[in-house]
Amino acid sequence: MEHGCDRVYVCAGTGCTSGKSPEIIENFRQELNASGLSDVKVIMTGCFGLCSMGPIVITQPDDCFYSRVAPKDVAEIVREHIAGGKPVHRLLFKGSRGEAVSLFEADFYKKQERVVLARCGLINPEEIDDYIEHGGFAALEKALKAMSSEEVVSVIKDSGLRGRGGAGFPTGKKWEFTMNAPGSKKYVVCNADEGDPGAFMDRSVLEGDPLSVVEAMTIAGYAVGADEGYIYVRAEYPLAIHRLQVAMGQALERGFLGNNILNTGFDFNLSIRYGAGAFVCGEETALLNSIEGKKGTPRLRPPFPAVKGLFGCPTLINNVETYANICKIITSGADWFRSMGTPGSPGTKVFALGGNVNNIGLVEVPMGITLREIIYDIGGGIPDGRGFKAAQTGGPSGGCIPAEHINTPIDFESLKAIGSMMGSGGLIVMDDSKCMVGIAKFFMKFMVEESCGKCAPCRIGLVRMHEILERITGGEGEIGDLAELEELAEMVNELSFCALGQTAPNPVLTTFRYFKDEYLAHINDKKCPAGECSALLNYEVTDKCVGCTKCAKACPAAAISGKLKEKHSIDKGKCVKCGACMGACPVKSIVRR
């Protein structure tokens, strides 16, 4: 080989794109051309996963892994590495012992198993030939030409795949119900209305491997007897929408979508519908209403969508990640799928790892892995040497999992048993500086804003719960508030119309269950043990003060007084708790407690 590198992969997921990866790609093309290396391919890919180290550039076949690349670094990589044969050491990703490691040698990937994300980072999501080269449409061909609808459904059933949108309903059963539902017109719908704060699994799949979803939906259409499908994707995902449009256009052109697919006589047409940002539209019946142009509020069930869904017709609705598993199950079989994960929750799960963890990004792990493995082995632990306090799974519908349950295996049942839920895959890690009452308040505020208002328990109950949490974190909580909070939580959980309301009290219930002492400290002692609730904190000047007057000058509320070279003091009545004095003090004499 003339050069160590003949292909350059540049991540163009949302994270790396905002880190200027389009400019990096452009610079590579220009620099390579200018250096007479135009035979080196520059490939735009989907997300590699290790978002905190982006923008990511990989060279092949020499397998060099560059992290945090800036557009200005490109000239050097081309000159030194691609032309000169010597990788630019300072830009290479370093492993735990400081040595340069390739992408999949990094600790981050060691415990991962990539099924859904298998092609993310390997192919150009806007090139159908790349997709086909990496096994694309083999499943569609097999299903359409060698299997009956019943056979397809039975493979999905046997695989034990469960819905990845949150509730974990057996996917094969849904397919079977829809297949058996009477009706000449049926629909297949993809729920890409990913709304949990901090979750970006579905977005990454759509950005990195959109055709896997298109192909799976076509197979689903064949299995259940539908000739039309909709992808409901939130409008806040412009890149995912763009890639889907490109993918659908190419699939249509090449006969993998549309009429008479692969000359089998099977027709399947797909359209995109944009969500306007309502969290509740991730609830499947609200989503169907929204596609129909109605207000996004949930419908009564039964009848379930499999019987009476979109426009009153039997409708199969699965989420992005669920579909992304389908093709591989068709080609590799149910037994292969069951070889991963646990008996009750086979397969893998993609998590968006975020919060106080070193390796923020997208991870795909076999079900049954422990939270500890995800946070420490894959996530690289907690930054700044702080301790682990809790992890939130399932977004605002899930719960906080405390350190005592860090060895809990991640599967549908185990998470439920400790008061949380799998959810769609958001995993937010919190270190010991986080106030758990504040966390509960944060999620409750989110739910208050996202309640659709259809039923009274959710509409009013969440507001009342949020008001109590506001009081507690504001130092005005009373001991009776806790009983009221529990009563409200029980009622909202039992009586709410849909899963949004039913699960909304979970963050409160779990923090209450595992961190009750923090609630009590806020109420009884008017203290926030984590030091986050500003209303409960006071700034004080200690004896270290040298009387430099800098704090008094920095104070916007004129709350600090004192003579030059004498100890200053803060008037608590005037203090607005902004912390400016603390930043201004050259000798760190001001403390917050």
Place this chain on the structure above:
Amino acid sequence: MINIFLNGSELAVKEGSTVLEACKGAGVSIPTFCYDERLKAEGSCRICVVEVEGAPKLMPSCSTLVAPGMRVLTHSPKVVKLRKKLLELMLSNHEISCLQCEKAGNCLLQDYAYEYEVDTEKTKGRKKIAEYASSNKFFSLDQSKCILCGRCARTCSQLQANDVWAMAGRGFETEVSTPFGIDMEEAGCVHCGNCVSVCPVGALKPNTRHKFRAWETRKVRSTCAYCGVGCQIDLLVKDDKVVGVEPAGGKSNNGLLCVKGKFAFDFINHKDRLTEPLIRGEDGRLRPASWDEALGLVAGKTKEIRAEFGADAIMGLSSARVTNEENYLFMKYMRAAVGTNNVDHCARL
């Protein structure tokens, strides 16, 4: 028929009926706000929940179908506790002014608050401030009383087919409004007042000059005198004066009324209303007469004219303001008794 166990007693109910219908049939009272048997089940107020053995959560009885062997508890401690809490919650977002509210005594929220011994001091917080405010000549909307059961909007849409009302906004800010918040008239309101009739609380109320409390009135079942449809109405009578009208569930109107039937009842007690027959005398002035005298005069004149000029010289014209049955009788009278086909009706003119 299938058998279920309602509060421990076995009961045969019609297959395909809801738990609520089964309860009604058995005389078990379940609170409801959003339910109306004429409307598609909405299941959104959640007050009608019951405990169904084996179900993971309490089930709304209005939209849960009976199943063979189903065991239902309508007033278990859990059900009662949670209904009470829900009522507390609704009242925490309700303008509690029952002393002055015209709806007092005829308000479901008030009734259930009493039945479930709700403490309105227990759950408190901010109240919704609605943006949309509207009224017309016939009725007004007071959003501070609205519990968002949606009966007004669904009645307007599903029964009246006018779609004037809708549930606008989201979450706590949800309110009753018209499309895009336009004026009620512009939204196509025909002032039928069916939304007012179905409102379970004091949010939609008639603009009335009469002052009365619900318990001061008695209901008198009658037939609306405005046209031939024969809508059944309940006249609200206080001190022998009609002070209001509520639709009744007659076969021809199914609990609905039009603007005239619902609101235009003040003629009943109007001083200008004719309450006895009048005969015009030789002097050209009208004088009161008895029915016998008046009808005798008409009969005599009719006979005279028929004898002299033949039956076809007579024409009968009836009114839209009598019932269909009365119009039928009049037609029969003209053809069979008078002997002419010259009969018509004012609505055709």
